[in-house]
Amino acid sequence: MPPAKSTTSSAAAQKPFFVGLDVGGTNIKIGVVDDAGQTLAYQSLRTEQDKGAEDACVRMAAVVRRLLDENNINANDVVRAGIATPGPMDIAKGMILRPGNLPGWWDFPIRDRMSHHLGVPVTFANDANAAAYGEFWSGAGKQYHSLVLLTLGTGIGGGIVLNGKVWHGADDIAAELGHVSICYAGRRCNCGTIGCVEAYASATAVVKRTQEALRQGARSALAKGGKLDLSKVAKEDKCGHIFLAAKRGDAFARKIVADTIVYLATAMASLVNTFNPDMIVLYGGMTKAGSQLFGPLRKEVAKRCFKVGAHRCKIVPSKLGAHAVIGSALSAMHLLKGNA
Amino acid sequence: MPPAKSTTSSAAAQKPFFVGLDVGGTNIKIGVVDDAGQTLAYQSLRTEQDKGAEDACVRMAAVVRRLLDENNINANDVVRAGIATPGPMDIAKGMILRPGNLPGWWDFPIRDRMSHHLGVPVTFANDANAAAYGEFWSGAGKQYHSLVLLTLGTGIGGGIVLNGKVWHGADDIAAELGHVSICYAGRRCNCGTIGCVEAYASATAVVKRTQEALRQGARSALAKGGKLDLSKVAKEDKCGHIFLAAKRGDAFARKIVADTIVYLATAMASLVNTFNPDMIVLYGGMTKAGSQLFGPLRKEVAKRCFKVGAHRCKIVPSKLGAHAVIGSALSAMHLLKGNA
Numbered sequence: 256m257p258p259a260k261s262t263t264s265s266a267a268a269q270k271p272f273f274v275g276l277d278v279g280g281t282n283i284k285i286g287v288v289d290d291a292g293q294t295l296a297y298q299s300l301r302t303e304q305d306k307g308a309e310d311a312c313v314r315m316a317a318v319v320r321r322l323l324d325e326n327n328i329n330a331n332d333v334v335r336a337g338i339a340t341p342g343p344m345d346i347a348k349g350m351i352l353r354p355g356n357l358p359g360w361w362d363f364p365i366r367d368r369m370s371h372h373l374g375v376p377v378t379f380a381n382d383a384n385a386a387a388y389g390e391f392w393s394g395a396g397k398q399y400h401s402l403v404l405l406t407l408g409t410g411i412g413g414g415i416v417l418n419g420k421v422w423h424g425a426d427d428i429a430a431e432l433g434h435v436s437i438c439y440a441g442r443r444c445n446c447g448t449i450g451c452v453e454a455y456a457s458a459t460a461v462v463k464r465t466q467e468a469l470r471q472g473a474r475s476a477l478a479k480g481g482k483l484d485l486s487k488v489a490k491e492d493k494c495g496h497i498f499l500a501a502k503r504g505d506a507f508a509r510k511i512v513a514d515t516i517v518y519l520a521t522a523m524a525s526l527v528n529t530f531n532p533d534m535i536v537l538y539g540g541m542t543k544a545g546s547q548l549f550g551p552l553r554k555e556v557a558k559r560c561f562k563v564g565a566h567r568c569k570i571v572p573s574k575l576g577a578h579a580v581i582g583s584a585l586s587a588m589h590l591l592k593g594n595a
Numbered sequence: 596m597p598p599a600k601s602t603t604s605s606a607a608a609q610k611p612f613f614v615g616l617d618v619g620g621t622n623i624k625i626g627v628v629d630d631a632g633q634t635l636a637y638q639s640l641r642t643e644q645d646k647g648a649e650d651a652c653v654r655m656a657a658v659v660r661r662l663l664d665e666n667n668i669n670a671n672d673v674v675r676a677g678i679a680t681p682g683p684m685d686i687a688k689g690m691i692l693r694p695g696n697l698p699g700w701w702d703f704p705i706r707d708r709m710s711h712h713l714g715v716p717v718t719f720a721n722d723a724n725a726a727a728y729g730e731f732w733s734g735a736g737k738q739y740h741s742l743v744l745l746t747l748g749t750g751i752g753g754g755i756v757l758n759g760k761v762w763h764g765a766d767d768i769a770a771e772l773g774h775v776s777i778c779y780a781g782r783r784c785n786c787g788t789i790g791c792v793e794a795y796a797s798a799t800a801v802v803k804r805t806q807e808a809l810r811q812g813a814r815s816a817l818a819k820g821g822k823l824d825l826s827k828v829a830k831e832d833k834c835g836h837i838f839l840a841a842k843r844g845d846a847f848a849r850k851i852v853a854d855t856i857v858y859l860a861t862a863m864a865s866l867v868n869t870f871n872p873d874m875i876v877l878y879g880g881m882t883k884a885g886s887q888l889f890g891p892l893r894k895e896v897a898k899r900c901f902k903v904g905a906h907r908c909k910i911v912p913s914k915l916g917a918h919a920v921i922g923s924a925l926s927a928m929h930l931l932k933g934n935a
Contacts, residue, residue: 343903401765415869422757424871425741425907431868436899437779439861448899450861521779521790525865528771529755531764559788561774563683567765 268295272328274319274336275584276369277382278302280356283311284580285318287328292393292588294581296322308351308360309368316372330374335591337378337583338369339385341412346427349379355445356409378587382406383538384421384430386573387414389582390536392589394574399533403526404573405432407519407541410445411453415530421586433457437521455518458494458541465497465511475507476500483508491540498544516551523552523570524559531564538573545572608635612668614659614676615924616709617722618642620696623651624920625658627668628928632733634921636662648691648700649708656712670714675931677718677923678709679725681752686767689719695785696749718927722746723878724761724770726913727754729922730876732929734914739873743866744913745772747859747881750785751793755870761926773797777861795858798834798881805837805851815847816840823848831880838884856891863892863910864899871904878913885912 269290277284280302287296298318302311323330341354349366351357366379380388387404396402396416406412413432415422422429433453434446441450442460454460465485469478476483483500485493500508523535535556541548549570557565575581609630617624620642627636638658642651663670681694689706691697706719720728727744736742736756746752753772755762762769773793774786781790782800794800805825809818816822823840825833840848863875875896881888889910897905915921 413869417757417762422870424904425873426871426903428901428903429869429871431871431901431904434868434901435865436777436861439777439857446901448864450899517779521776524788525775526869528774529753529769529866529869530762531766531769531771533765559776559790561768561771561786563766563768564764564771 268293268326268328270332271334272323272332273584273588274333274373274375275385275580275582275587276315276336276338277385277580277583278311278338278340278357278365279382280304280341280354283315284577285315285322286578286580286584287319287322287326287333288581288584288588290588292581292585294393294578295328296326297578297580298322299577302357304357304359308357308363308365312365312368312372315369319373333373333375335376335378335587336369336373337380337385337585337587338365339380339382339580339583340365342381342428344379344381344427346379346381346423349377378583378590380421380583380586381412381414381427381430383412384414384423385582385586386538386575386579387416387430387536387582388421388586389575389579390538390573391416391419392585393581394579395536395571396534401530401532402534402536403432403530403532404536404538405523407456407458407537407539409457409459411457417530432522432526435522435525437518452518452522456515456522458539461497461511461515461541462493464514465493465508468507468511473507476503476505477508494541495543498541498547502547512547513551516548516555520552520555520559523556527556527560527564527568532568534569534571536571536573538576538579542572608633608666608668610672611674612663612672613924613928614673614713614715615725615920615922615927616655616676616678617725617920617923618651618678618680618697618705619722620644620681620694623655624917625655625662626918626920626924627659627662627666627673628921628924630928632921632925632928634733634918635668636666637918637920638662639917642697644697644699648697648703648705652705652708652712655709659713673713673715675716675718675927676709676713677720677725677925677927677930678705679720679722679920679923680705682721682768682771684719684721684767686719686721686763689717718923718930720761720923720926721752721754721767721770723752724754724763725922725926726878726915726919727756727770727876727922728761728926729915729919730878730913731756731759732925733921734919735876735911736874741870741872742874742876743772743870743872744876744878745863747796747798747877747879749797749799751797757870772862772866775862775865777858792858792862796855796862798879801837801851801855801881802833804854805833805848808847808851813847816843816845817848834881835883838881838887842887852887853891856888856895860892860895860899863896867896867900867904867908872908874909874911876911876913878916878919882912
């Protein structure tokens with residue numbers, strides 16, 4: 256059993272304080288929490304990764320100092336920070352390895368450099384794991400014992416929290432849930448293998464499947480010159496645009512969305528049968544589709560796994576959203592307290 | 596981190612003692628272990644399930660008493676027993692629910708009845724979980740921290756041990772690993788859904804796929820009148836017979852075996868990417884195929900998951916085999932010691 260979680264939030268901030276940092280390819284998010292896990296300050300800044308990793312560390316430290324100042328927090332009361340990045344990483348050495356979306360930052364000892372700039376010990380985590388941890392302690396999973404988190408973005412990431420602890424695996428590379436297979440003879444995935452759910456149902460894959468079908472002559476308002484012409488939409492909005500077309504009744508887009516739900520549900524049903532978790536939390540841009548996604552997804556998962564497990568497992572959107580960064584801070588806090 | 600495991604085995608049996616019971620559709624296995632986890636006595640008896648569950652409890656208790664007698668163990672030094680059965684079950688209530696292979700025993704309170712007959716507290720576990728626990732503490736996984744076990748028999752069962760603890764899930768139905776999907780639009784499974792690895796790669800499914808293909812006219816020594824004519828083989832030996840035909844060079848049988856390996860590897864690769872475990876242990880009749888199974892299976896799994904995870908994860912046969920029953924005894928022992 257995990258330690259009891261605080262469910263009340265007190266107005267008075269409690270010493271000591273913890274800083275969370277979440278480094279993505281486009282944005283860095285920074286949060287400060289108090290000893291009760293309450294978020295006191297939050298800020299997002301551009302990663303500007305072309306300036307390099309060391310420069311980003313300096314800028315992150317400056318933002319942290321300003322956030323503390325603005326909130327009248329004495330820097331000496333900050334005892335620890337947590338930093339999360341995309342994998343692959345070497346958790347033990349505190350190093351980013353070779354993440355595809357941070358090309359200039361490879362093999363950078365980000366944990367120790369941040370510790371140097373902040374003057375406190377820093378813990379290091381995979382971004383999806385940290386988000387799962389945050390949801391467990393302060394978000395959608397606050398009242399529960401186990402959850403699985405899926406990030407539906409450019410790729411599909413995952414985090415697994417069992418009885419209050421993140422399951423990291425023997426080499427800290429567990430929970431690569433985008434690479435759960437949904438077809439033994441399926442689509443080729445960026446990871447080099449075949450059939451991974453990421454190759455079917457990440458935002459990127461949804462757009463790719465759509466474009467393939469349009470090239471093959473599918474009739475849709477998404478086709479060039481159509482009312483919802485996909486070619487005119489910014490890259491990061493394309494997936495949402497396809498969901499919108501489906502909502503507006505475009506038959507082709509509806510099929511794309513329906514297929515996406517089958518693919519996601521297949522992987523999620525496997526996870527329900529594997530973990531019998533209290534909850535699966537979905538995180539990322541695709542969840543903006545709301546009930547258009549969650550309604551049919553819940554039904555399809557229930558069709559594909561054991562009844563008891565399906566009945567147990569709530570399928571919900573992330574509650575923290577952009578504030579998932581506090582997972583890093585909470586992780587640092589609980590590590591200090593011996594819970595993590 | 597799990598408690599340190601004993602790796603030496605002392606000749607002198609150490610008090611107190613623990614009894615393990617493993618109830619299957621055909622056989623019941625009984626084992627006695629000492630406080631160091633050493634197996635002191637083992638016996639198998641027929642389930643004779645038509646006589647009913649209560650009768651089996653009486654017979655099990657009689658065998659336990661005889662085993663203790665024969666090994667000069669004072670019954671008072673037995674402090675606890677563990678019993679394992681196929682699911683579905685209600686662990687909290689200690690009840691068998693409705694397992695397909697124990698049709699006359701439904702809704703039987705087996706934990707409390709065995710406790711009554713043995714005069715000691717009894718713990719209750721799913722058979723595959725107990726086998727996984729046994730492998731972890733005393734079998735193939737003795738030197739490791741995490742393992743996933745798959746039973747390849749009539750169906751495919753599973754057990755997950757993470758840092759010395761079985762992961763049971765919110766309703767004690769986790770690790771239904773036979774129902775990890777390998778195809779979103781695949782074969783129909785006995786569980787009522789589609790694409791489960793059990794529907795492709797259990798011993799039953801291997802025979803079924805073979806028979807389907809033979810009916811459709813596949814040419815093989817396994818066809819009626821052929822050298823290895825499958826129709827003449829006892830039901831429980833058919834799968835082994837197909838592996839044998841493949842070994843002898845029958846092209847059709849080789850394809851069936853090769854496909855089976857792809858199916859198993861797909862599910863196992865998903866498990867490696869999910870858990871990054873130290874080990875996957877395979878248990879059950881199909882593992883008798885030895886290197887014919889394990890060689891190509893290891894290669895196929897490595898092709899289908901992340902390199903680091905594949906490199907880490909040993910894929911090995913069960914070491915305890917029929918003695919997996921001691922997993923139940925060890926589970927009872929560790930529960931008493933607060934480790935389970």
